[in-house]
Amino acid sequence: MSSRGAKTYAKPDTGFAWLRMFGAILVVFEHCFPIIEPTRITSLPSNWNISLGYFALMGFFAMSGYQIADSWRRDSSWWRYLLKRVLRIWPPLLFVVMVTAFVIGPLVTVLSPREYWGNPDTWGYVVHNAMLYPLQHLLPGVFTENPYPYSANGSIWTLPMETTGYLIVLVVGLVGGLARGRIVLFPLLLGFMVADGIMGASVGFQGDAGTLFSVPLGSMVAFLVAFVLGMLLHAYRDLIPLRPAVAYALVALYLVANFTPPIEPATRFILPIAAGYGAITWAYHWPRRLEGYDQWVYPSYGMYVWGMPVQQLYTLAGVRDSYLLIVLAVPTAYLCGLVSWRLIERPTQKLRVYLRVPDERRSGDGERAPDPDNEITQVIPAVPPAFPARPGVGSVADGRSGGFVGPR
Template structure:
């Protein structure tokens, strides 16, 4: 889908990048409350059953579904697809878990150095989290005296779910479900919605399905509903218009349903639609004046994965006020994200140059090319008295300049 109002709005890449940064800020913002007071799930009153961070995560997954489906459509090579996903997710993740285990852990653990380095969980933290399945949240003796001792980095809990979404795109793409067979996305979405309704995960509750490799199945199903909605919006982008008025109406519907007891159960289905359609619509209607500044918001992934270790360190230093923690942790997490982007993510993203779709084969310049020219009988010589035809003199004027071809670039996937 081309960006609506191309002269008015920024490139969708810029819109997606800015929205991901806002989402990362909201997640770090929301985590500042349970980090200080674990019984408090969100920054808003618990009776509202609304979490800004949860809404941001739904938007994250919908944008990922949209952009990853777009990546598959651009290049349907399964091995290049997988390598691109690995280059995006794995290097920043490995960096943060190694620094947490090998730098932060030894400095803050309550164990002796011998006990810490001799504990298999110290090394398992890196191995397990680098593989994503199973996740390991605890490091021996690390942050055990903080108000929230349950995880050294709880932010990475959604990454296995994101990876599962990538595998869904791969399978659906291989069977043609992102091309002519796109209708299969509707029963897929219906299956996840039914499962989500049965398991019943919500804000602050991970559902009744338990965990698989330390990943809560209920929450994963809920977020994958938004992911498939993003896939569907991309596959039917030629039929589904992106209207800001519709996006605002869906958010309003979500709020009304949330505070109306008779229809409150429907919010679990309205939320991923409102967050997903809204995020993708706003990405395509992003203000043009912000185009060109998106390099400042590319560190969103690094900010997301570094947010909780930063918050835990400030809490360990004695911070016990959520709002003070916000003031300290948000800019620090952003600075860590910038370091991650410049030292880890951007260099590894440059490796994608070796994963480009191969061009059509060209002729070998060293091979001689022969062209068969049909024989044409020579024209008879003109009669000496024949009058030469007059050729009208045409003044050569330069034509209008030819605009350069616009080369599209692949979305920067979070």
């Protein structure tokens, strides 16, 4: 970026952090509608075939692909790379999972204490979700009388997809695909796009590929298109300019195509490009005046993973209006995220001092690249899955995704 741009815009780390916080807020906002009315996929009219959460999710996966690829560029040690990912993903996840199972669960379950603690699904909730494959969405007797009884914390359904993206970066990086062999990213992206077209996942539809260890394959492939696109944009950052005008034009193209029946099928391929290129571009063109507030937007990951338990608790208390739930749940989820950041995430991030490379490299233009390991949330807020296929574990392969959905 030019010196003029550097003076005009905030550092990219700030832009990425703010975008992730807006995404977390948007996710909690969107979920307030199906939490109350499970058949409602999004806050927008269903015939629009647009989900704000789905659009944001594509952007988040692209940002993650971009940032994680940069993390590998700066340090190509496979074991340090994996440890950094573990330190970012698992401490907040384990915290919310254990509090949900061992504190919230016993307080709100309809079962007796003996039945709850004696049920293997109580312990399985912690074990399965700690492993990510397979996820377990149900806790015995917890939130079973809520309008959406299908998951205690469905928001974590994309974490296995995110970690799959991490493994893609690892494999591609080990074979040199993020350096001189970067051309391999084009056939990789094309392969995911072809697979996405075959599986057919979209807003409100998980595709026809079924699930693997509770993860809907169609949705995972669709989101990994954006992730690999982010990797490609990073690898070719010296050739692909990030221009706000282009980003806005791509979003406009997506909207026009979405409401134009003859070309509407093309939105499958336009969406990840528009959302992904747009998110990364806006991160690099974030207003400089918003620098200095980063500590208040770092809690986005915590806000995301705590959002749904908070919403379920308010619903259990009797809230049945989506807009009232928004007023209550958004600030409460943010406060939970702030606690998670201060007590769990920030302390564990300090352990990365033992994983640093002394002679950290810089980006090609001499400017430090956006650092995904510098307190920036790497987990992508997402919409939760459909309800589980069997009690406790997994989600049904009924073709729904891209929104917080229940039975039709």
